[in-house]
Structure formats: structure tokens, C-alpha cells
Amino acid sequence: MTIGTEFIWILIGTALVTLLPRVLPLSILSRVQMPSILLKYLRHIPVAVMAALLAQALLTSEEGFIPIQDNPRLLALLPTLAAALWSRSLLTTVIVGVLSMMLIRQFFG
Amino acid sequence: MLAKSLRVFLLEEMKLLLHQSPQPALATGEPLQELSFRRGVIDCIPTLLGYLSIGFACGVVGKTAGLSVIEIALLSLFLYAGSAQFIVAGMIAAGSPAIPIIVTILFVNLRHLLMSAAMVPFFRQYSLWKNVGLGAQLTDETFGVAIGKLQENQKHADRWMLGLNMTAHANWIAANVAGAIMGAWIMDPQAFGLDYALPAMFVGLLVMQVGSRNPLRTDLIVAACSIGVFIGLAHYISGSIAMIVAAVLAAGLGVLIEHDNRD
Numbered sequence: 296m297t298i299g300t301e302f303i304w305i306l307i308g309t310a311l312v313t314l315l316p317r318v319l320p321l322s323i324l325s326r327v328q329m330p331s332i333l334l335k336y337l338r339h340i341p342v343a344v345m346a347a348l349l350a351q352a353l354l355t356s357e358e359g360f361i362p363i364q365d366n367p368r369l370l371a372l373l374p375t376l377a378a379a380l381w382s383r384s385l386l387t388t389v390i391v392g393v394l395s396m397m398l399i400r401q402f403f404g
Numbered sequence: 405m406l407a408k409s410l411r412v413f414l415l416e417e418m419k420l421l422l423h424q425s426p427q428p429a430l431a432t433g434e435p436l437q438e439l440s441f442r443r444g445v446i447d448c449i450p451t452l453l454g455y456l457s458i459g460f461a462c463g464v465v466g467k468t469a470g471l472s473v474i475e476i477a478l479l480s481l482f483l484y485a486g487s488a489q490f491i492v493a494g495m496i497a498a499g500s501p502a503i504p505i506i507v508t509i510l511f512v513n514l515r516h517l518l519m520s521a522a523m524v525p526f527f528r529q530y531s532l533w534k535n536v537g538l539g540a541q542l543t544d545e546t547f548g549v550a551i552g553k554l555q556e557n558q559k560h561a562d563r564w565m566l567g568l569n570m571t572a573h574a575n576w577i578a579a580n581v582a583g584a585i586m587g588a589w590i591m592d593p594q595a596f597g598l599d600y601a602l603p604a605m606f607v608g609l610l611v612m613q614v615g616s617r618n619p620l621r622t623d624l625i626v627a628a629c630s631i632g633v634f635i636g637l638a639h640y641i642s643g644s645i646a647m648i649v650a651a652v653l654a655a656g657l658g659v660l661i662e663h664d665n666r667d
Contacts, residue, residue, distance in 0.1 A: 297472050301502060308506035309492055310482040314540055320521035321539040325528045332659070339658030340522040340651065341472045341551040342612050342623045344515065346630035347650040348544055349606035354635065355643045357490075368603060375604045379611035385450035385549070388611075392604025393453070396597030399560075 367403065371395040410654040411473060439560040444567025447553060450608070451545040451572065454601030455486070456579045462489050463583020469497035473584045475627035480580035484541065484573060487644065489580075508529050519547040526554040530562055538562065548609035552616070622661050630654035 329337075352366050354361055363369065371392060378391035437443075459480065466476040471493060479489050488509045495505045520539050527535050546568050554561055614623040630650045637646035 298475055299479070302437075302471070302475055302496075305492065305496065305505050306478055306482060307504060309479075309488060309509040312506055312510035313483055313485050313488060313516070316516040317520055317542040318513055318536050318539040320517055320542065321523050321527060321542070322532050322535040324521055324524045325530070325535055329524070334525070336655055336659050337522045338617055339622075339626050339655035340518050341548075341617070342610070342626050343630045343651040343654035343658065344518055344522075345548060345606060345610040345613055346627035346654065347634050347647040349603065349610055349638065350511070350631045350634040350650070351638075351643050352603040352606055354555045355638055359643075360638050367430055368600065371597075371600055372603075372607065375607045376611070379608045383612060385605065385608040385612070386486045389453055389601050389604045392600050392607065393597040396600035397595070398597075400595060400597060402485030 367399050368396070370403075371399055439558060441563045441567035444564040444569075445571045447549055447564075448546075448568045448571035448575075451549060451576050451605055453598070454605045455572065455576055457580025457598035457601055458486050459535060459576045460583035460587070462486060462493075463580040463585075464587030465490055465583075466493045467584045467587050468582070469493035469582075471496065473581065476584040477577065477581050480577045482624060483509075484545065485513055486576075487511075511642075515544075515644070515648050515651070516542055516646070518655075519544075523547070523550065525552070525556050526558070526561055527565075529557060534562055538565050538569065541573055543572060544643035545605065545609075547571050548606070548613075552609060552612045618658065618662070619665075622665075623659055625661060626654045626658040629657050 353372065354363075354366065361368075374395040375388060375392035379388040382388065415548065462480070463476050466479065466489065467473075471479075479492065483492065485491055491508060491512060492505055497600065520542055523539070523542070527538060530538075546565075549568060550565060553564075614620065614627060617623075618626075630653075633650040633653050634646050637649055641649075
């Protein structure tokens, strides 16, 4: 149970540079009247961000880009996508996704 | 008597959990759903499994990087960002000094600028300090859930967001500490497909988002553009930067498409 001094500085620094991008736009932009072009732009951020996050989670690992042909996550995408479209429920989608991945690893792994 | 009321309570919770309306209520013509702290806690439940397995892995990695359990707990409490914590552990293990670690984390978490700005329409009615507090716990998952749920000027959006935030953060800290303590003896979580909980969650969040705020066709093009740009860039630059560039460009394309539609 120890806390290093160098660690304290890393903790404070990383926490600050993470906190500021989370807090500043929401707290400052909600005080001002945003130009309508910015509002229109922000309406597309959710889909754009979610799609990019999905691509990152599916296609990359710590070692970088996973070659498409060796990526079992893409196979599991089919039942997961079907579950999401059919159920419109986040919980069902996650459960179907995890079960499909487990089965794919069992049979093709 | 007690058993019966407990059963009724659980049934109600299950109903709330399974019949969450993914489409904004206005679009489907249903009455707006009442928001509350408890409702926020319940709406967080589908994301717990994904972040439990990632948080656990994060605790294990922190431990193998030489961090103590208390240090891992502090990171999950104050840094509270999955990919960032993995990178911090990796860079500490590699003997990196503080400044390069902090600069790297700044870039990895710049994506939150976009998400925080996109939350503005739903929290405009609240005070500066309340928005500082709600923004402080913003993550990929709470953003995804919130943006699929909230309407502008909705009553108790602040309490709902706090319930969502607190549940997600508590789950994250618990998972990190559990990973730090037990990580050494746990077998490969990949064998159970748990590593897929996160991509599956993003699939669900994306599907529910597409066509809900903008025309379906626009959203599909924006999503395809975002994924395409990411694939193009991820071969050359780091995934977290590729992700930001992809989202920024794809959202811009969305504005252009809507502009053309109107003329």
C-alpha cells in the first residue's frame, strides 16, 4: 500500500488534462448562445463519435490495426447488429454480442 | 407479503430495464419518460458488464506495471478513463517521466471535447457548477446512453445524469480494484467473450442513435464516413487520434448533406 511521489504528479496531471475537455465545453457553451451552424454540427456528433468508437473497438488492439481476415470480432458483429436492430435494447445487444463471441472462440478459436 | 412486494418491485425494475425506449419519446409520439436518479441508475445497467471486464483488465495491467492497489484505486477515482489508464500503466512500466505521460493522456482524451459540447442542449438550463459536476464524470458510455435518452429542457435531467454517472463510476472503481487484487489468479476472460461487451455496447448505442435525431439517410452516410476515415487513418496514426479526426470530418459531412437537402 504505497503511493510514489512521481506517481502523485502523474495522477494530478493526467486527471487535470482529462477533466478539462470533459468539463469546459458543457459548462461554458451552455452559458452562451451558440451560432446555429455549430448547433447543426453538434447534432451529427453522436452518430459520428459512436461510429468511430465502434470502428476503434472492432478493428484495433494494443498492437494496432487487426488484419480484416484475422478478426473474429467482425464475425460476431453480424448477430450483434441483428440483435440491436431487432430488440432496440442495449442490454440484449451486449448479451448477444458476448455469447456470439464466446461461441466463435469455442468453435473457430 | 414481503416476498410479494419484493417480486412486484423486481418485476417493475425488469420492465423498466427491458422496455427502455431507445428512440426519443417525441419521435414515437409517446409521452416523455419521467427522469429520476433511480431511472439513471437503471439505465446504466446495460453498460456495466462491458466496463466491469475492461476495468478488471485495467486493474490487472496496472498491477503488472508495478502500481499498488491504492494507486490503481486513485487512478480509477480521479483519472476515470479506460484507455488512458491502460496507457498510464504501460508508460509507467516503461519508465516514462511524468510530462510525456500527461501530454499523451491529453491527446487520448481530447475526444471528450466533442462529447461535452454535444451535451450542451440537454443541460443548458442548469447552473455553471452543476454542469461542471455532471461533465466531470463524462465517459464514452455515459455520453452514449445520455444522448440516446435525453430531450431538450427535460425535467430532472440533472438527477438522471447523476444516477447514471455515479453508477458507472462506482462500477469502474470496483472493477479496477477487483482486477488489482485478484488479477493474478484469473483465467483468460477472452474465453468467455467478455472482451466483446464493449464493441457490442457501441453497436447498440450506434443503432439506437441512427435515424433518431437526423434523417436516416444522413446518419447512415455520416456513420459510414466516420468508419471509413478511421480505417484509412488507423494504419498510419494512433487509434485515439484517428477516432477524433474521423468524428470531426464525418459530422462536418453531415452538415453539408443537410445543407444540400434544403436547397
